[in-house]
Amino acid sequence: MDATFPRARKNQLGYKTSEVEEFLQRARRAYDGRPLPDDAPLDSERIRLTAFGMQKGGYSTAHVDAAMERLEDAFAFQERQIASRLHGDEAWLSEARTTAQVVANRLARPEGQRFDRVSRLALGYNVREVDRFADRLTRYFRDGWPIAIDDVRGVVFSAQRGGYRESQVDLVLDAVVDVMLAVR
Known part of the structure; x- marks a missing residue:
């Protein structure tokens, strides 16, 4: 199975792959409007404040950070559309x-x-x-x-x-x- 992001070198720290993958699955469900009952609410602010643990050979921090910024932008845009329709x-x-x-x-x-x-x-x-x-x-x-x-x-x-x-x-x-x- 291919990794979602490039990995740091084996002796360098990167983000914990399991945490990143779990978060991305939760974000996908939240964005699609189909969160699981035990999923914590997710919005653009929570995405900005999300932090992942570190592990040697984990996901490249630069690549994950860039993806998180794009994800925050997408959620913010969706939030604005919803607020605009409602208010x-x-x-x-x-x-x-x-x-x-x-x-x-x-x-x-x-x-x-x-x-x-x-x-x-x-x-x-x-x-x-x-x-x-x-x-x-x-x-x-x-x-x-x-x-x-x-x-x-x-x-x-x-x-x-x-x-x-x-x-x-x-x-x-x-x-x-x-x-x-x-x-x-």
């Missing part, structure tokens, strides 16, 4: 505008104060790097400057003692992705 496009876009305003308000804070900081002894995201990326996002929301959704999904910040709290930054980045998917 109309304006309701869907209104929710996206509200989320965008919340994000824009957060990003409008002064540099170095946009997010909570961890203690000086703990590691968080590099403040300067996050603020630089936040400025790009501000231009996207305020001025319509182009930024790709993959740039938001794939941004990586180095660690810094006393840096920004990672979970808070990640939540805002997830909200940005939600807005970008909503207005596609």
Whole structure:
């Protein structure tokens, strides 16, 4: 039987193949509207937050991550179509505008104060790097400057003692992705 994705080398870590395969089967059932009774609900946000275990010789992380992004896009598109039929496009876009305003308000804070900081002894995201990326996002929301959704999904910040709290930054980045998917 052929593998769904290319594999990492035998001595390198990749995603656990059984977890990826099980998730893809569940996603297919959810997308087709035929989930099993014990399947947990699945939507674009849950897809974005899904994490797989690692194993030597597992599936290539780059290939699986790319497929997960396409799957998230497909679910988001389906969610928008359903919401549009039930509530109309304006309701869907209104929710996206509200989320965008919340994000824009957060990003409008002064540099170095946009997010909570961890203690000086703990590691968080590099403040300067996050603020630089936040400025790009501000231009996207305020001025319509182009930024790709993959740039938001794939941004990586180095660690810094006393840096920004990672979970808070990640939540805002997830909200940005939600807005970008909503207005596609």
